[in-house]
Amino acid sequence: MTTRRKFITTAGLGGAAALATPSIVKAQAPIKWRMQTYSGPPLGAHVIKPQIEAFNKAANGEMEIELYYADQLVPTNELFRSLQNGTLDAVQSDDATMASPADVADFGGYFPFSTRYSLDLPVLFQRYGLNEIWQAAYDEIENVEWLGAGAWDPLHIFTTERPIRSVKDMAGLRVFGVPTAGRFLSRYGLIPVTVPWEDVEVALQTGELDGVAWCGFTEAYEVGWADICKYALLNNVTGAWCGSYFANSESWKKVPPHLQELFRMSMDQSHYYRQVWYWGGEADLRVNGDKLELTTIPAEEWEGVVADSASFWDELASRNERAAKVVEIFKKYQTVMEKAGVPYRYS
Known part of the structure; x- marks a missing residue:
């Protein structure tokens, strides 16, 4: 009551007027990113477009990502260099195809017989230590942030x-x-x-x-x-193919924490969508294609x-x-899966 009486008595001195006049918030221009994927438009419609559209909508005007497909802005084998020098703000690709200089690059894309099912790949990253290895590898490279990897289709x-x-x-x-x-x-x-x-x-x-x-x-x-x-x-x-998301370090720093988290969440949703889309299609098209x-x-x-x-x-x-550490992890995982038997491995 004391606070309310004080407000009423000071209203004539400008308190009420101040309340009645809304504060003017200066609108900031949205953060703009240019992102290029390794994939052409027909494939990009599944492997990244739904994610970027969802992110742009959820960002609510604070950030907008312009999506480009394979070779539209830069040749695919120049994706890493273009990301590093800021021509691109973000990239979706495997390490090898984009000519990454990281010493784990050969394990991106398709590493022969390293996985049997698409679910193997996220397990290797989340539970067997590949997340930490990839992070350490890209921490050594200037101006590029590795944001995470996911599984695509078989080869x-x-x-x-x-x-x-x-x-x-x-x-x-x-x-x-x-x-x-x-x-x-x-x-x-x-x-x-x-x-x-x-x-x-x-x-x-x-x-x-x-x-x-x-x-x-x-x-x-x-x-x-x-x-x-x-x-x-x-x-x-x-x-399973191993693909990753990357960002230019300076571009990533300019994104506020809540939008960084939103982007990572949209990555996870995209990984899930791709696993279901690819996995369902493989069996169906072998039988009914x-x-x-x-x-x-x-x-x-x-x-x-x-x-x-x-x-x-x-x-x-x-x-x-x-x-050597990556290969050791693949061998360890392979041994565990073979010992586990059906349904993890059939032979």
Whole structure:
């Protein structure tokens, strides 16, 4: 009551007038980001567009991200450098495709036989220590923030005219793919070819490419490559692609904590969406898809390829201490899953 009486007695001195006049808040211009993904528009409609649209809406005018697709602002192999120098504020890509100089880059994208299912990847990051290793690796690189990794689709090989029914059938095939897996498959005569993402379709049609070793069934159907390719190899080289989000350090610092947290939440939602979208599509399109003839390399022959990957792992592990630690984690996880048996591993 004392406070109310004091307010009433001072109202004539300007108290009430001051209350009646709303304070004027100067509107600040929203934070603007330019973000580029490794993916072209058809794939980007699933792997990132829903996330960015949701973030922009939830940011409520405080921040707006302009999304660009593969090669629209800079070539894909210049994504890292463009992020570092501030041409881009953020990037979604695997480490290898964007030419990251981090000593974990070879493990981004498709690392042969490191995973069997898409759920393996987030488990490796969250429970087996890859989060801490990636963070430490990028802490050593100036002006780039690694924000987190997630799982995409498995790696299959799709071809236009030449089916693969044996390892020897890979010899001479020119395929578009992710760098690390391409290096491994080149052991069997496969020829990795790099072209801009938007040119892949035409290159398949003209015969410049014999196929793609870049994705799984969901993606091949979504982006139109299943309309051009005739054959799909069921043996997959790994169960999940490893992709990450990155930000320019100065750009990230300018984002207030609540919007940083909002962006991370939208990343997690996007990881979840992709896992369901990819996983559901893989089985459905193998069974109900009518655009590709399915081929298989016999199990006993494919087991030799899997065994060959051990020397490839050891080759990368020998490069430095951090790479050795990553390989050690993959081996530990593989052992646990094999011992666990069904449903974690079938063989």
